[in-house]
Amino acid sequence: MKEERNKELLERAGKVIPNGVYGHMSVGNQSPRTPQFYARAKGAYLWDYDGQRYIDYMCAFGPQLFGYGHEEIDAAFINQLREVDIATAPSARMVELAEAYAKQITHCDWSMFCKNGTDATSMALMVARHYRQKRKVLIASGAYHGATTWCSPVAHGTLPEDRAHFIHYEYNNAESLRAAVAEAGDDLAAIFATPHKHDIIATQEPPDLDYARAARAACDEHDALLILDDVRGGFRIARDCSWQAIDVAPDLSTWGKALANGHALSCLMGSDKAKAAASEIFVTGSFWMAAAPMAAALKTLELIQSTDYLEHTIAMGQALRNGLEGIAKETGLAISQSGPAQMPLIMINKEDGRRDMKLSLAFADQLLEHGILFHPYHNMFFSNAISDSDIDQTLSACQKVAGAMGQ
């Protein structure tokens, strides 16, 4: 593998950007030869600056649902850009998109568009606290809901006051949730939940039905709002809000990532119950009402409705999962797989069943040589562009790497 240009870019970056690259896209905790920059993207593939092609299983950490550089979606974006994108007021695309989501998403009566997932979760927090003038908000320990003062997983630069009135509970633990609800007393504003447990490094878990129903019941009992944070899972689990699959309707849901297949758009959706509160908070952003990402989102939604992308990504994810199970048995390498097949966390365990971070990093590192891009400790994402032959190639590479490592 050549890595010269990547290294050169990283050296230049370090001089003019804190940490070279910051946030979730920094590969600083991964093996040194993990590409930190990409020169080209198309379909299921990324190319680094040294000419190596990778089958990408990260989809830009979620935004890619139909593959990079999707012709139809990008054409919708570019055509809209040529008419009007950002102006002194929005375009009709905003109305059309809000109408489309109100039709598509069972619990959704209204939408507020924004740019970052954190914008949507921050808006949800504000709507919920304004709804009945309550303060306490329940959040699962270890869950990720964004990266600003009140929610960044690293507290540096934040104050204890920024996180006042949050109560933590254990995801999927109805008893722990009920204890948190009791602690909130008559001051409960909201319960945040991810659609399934997708915390970094931790074993991913599907939502426990008792837990999800307990969250709904507690919100009903206390006239609080149930917030489903579907930024990561949205449209990857269902063609609806992710908890529609278990028939638990939130009052608010937060979306981002895949909405416009990589174009910058996020959204807070809500039910009519929360509309008055939503109309009284003041939130805004310079580019929130840009039309081109909304045109791309309308086209993405059309494809969500008209293609078998969901069945295909699940099938591809399952094929990888099945293949890796076989490889684990054959080679003796303790490959741990959890999460929905199309959003898997794949790590290597120690003999005692705990995570082996060193082996997990080594596994991803070795796969790079074969042109396979896995993340060593974050859940991955399948796009509709992944094909059978990509899976075959990936499994063949995994076989070789696991064979060598499992010795």
Next chain:
Amino acid sequence: MKEERNKELLERAGKVIPNGVYGHMSVGNQSPRTPQFYARAKGAYLWDYDGQRYIDYMCAFGPQLFGYGHEEIDAAFINQLREVDIATAPSARMVELAEAYAKQITHCDWSMFCKNGTDATSMALMVARHYRQKRKVLIASGAYHGATTWCSPVAHGTLPEDRAHFIHYEYNNAESLRAAVAEAGDDLAAIFATPHKHDIIATQEPPDLDYARAARAACDEHDALLILDDVRGGFRIARDCSWQAIDVAPDLSTWGKALANGHALSCLMGSDKAKAAASEIFVTGSFWMAAAPMAAALKTLELIQSTDYLEHTIAMGQALRNGLEGIAKETGLAISQSGPAQMPLIMINKEDGRRDMKLSLAFADQLLEHGILFHPYHNMFFSNAISDSDIDQTLSACQKVAGAMGQ
């Protein structure tokens, strides 16, 4: 004026979006026939859905610096989109842009890119508090620094705790600033300042040199960080940070709006002094590292360096200002003008010199009939696309409207 389609869109919007349109782009407080949606944008012009063309003096509230649908900038964006936009890691464009800003902006050694102005100000807040583990942050009363829990101008949905440890001072009042510094004691983390006073409705003021120097001196004395919030003014006042013109260097500056001529990009810039702190906070966003807006920003910066856009927008602003002064004298209408000529606030005063909101709304309303888009109470923005003939047409319309109103 036909308004049928605009009204129809607004009615549809009200059903699926809180307030129909929320945030700064809502025209809910303006006259009923103010367009709430635009179908097309090109150069200095916007077209509503009923076919009326407007000379636009809002530039999408700042993002448009070189005019809507700028061929070269949009071509740079689209070409980059076709190579790679958002991927599993950034592209080389991010490094190039950070290098370019470090060269262009005197105080800037490093950049962190994001999407909203609020992202940049929130990051600045976190960097400043982490820098020396101090808490108190000084903010001018009435200044706008974004719209989330800690800074939204409407407190609905926020808690007193979200705004703990902020101390307010009067902009341009060195004495008031020093009193706030004294109140912060040895817990001073930062002083926020806008480049000039550009609060909504209030008379805009250039920065007082004593005040700006007092802010710099206080930060030096207390080892705190001076944050210039240049989201609105950036590249509209100078080809550098806006306070470069008065030779006061901030430690951090926040940018957004015009950086990429309307493509979604914002940025926190900093000096090396603050780099270690910036590298230890955790902030991120799904689309922050998308390459296409950065390619557009590189092209925008090229035009900033190579054209006379700054002199042109100032000259056009001054021509409008001079013309309006004459019209005010001639018609007796108390047209109040303040702020930099290229970022003017234009309102109508009462006889006692206070704002007349009713007349200000009526003035903007009447101009709509002539195809002129003024904002009745927010500062406006000139793009490089505004021409002499646009100014002539605007002044001719203002003459008629003021003539009728001034009777």
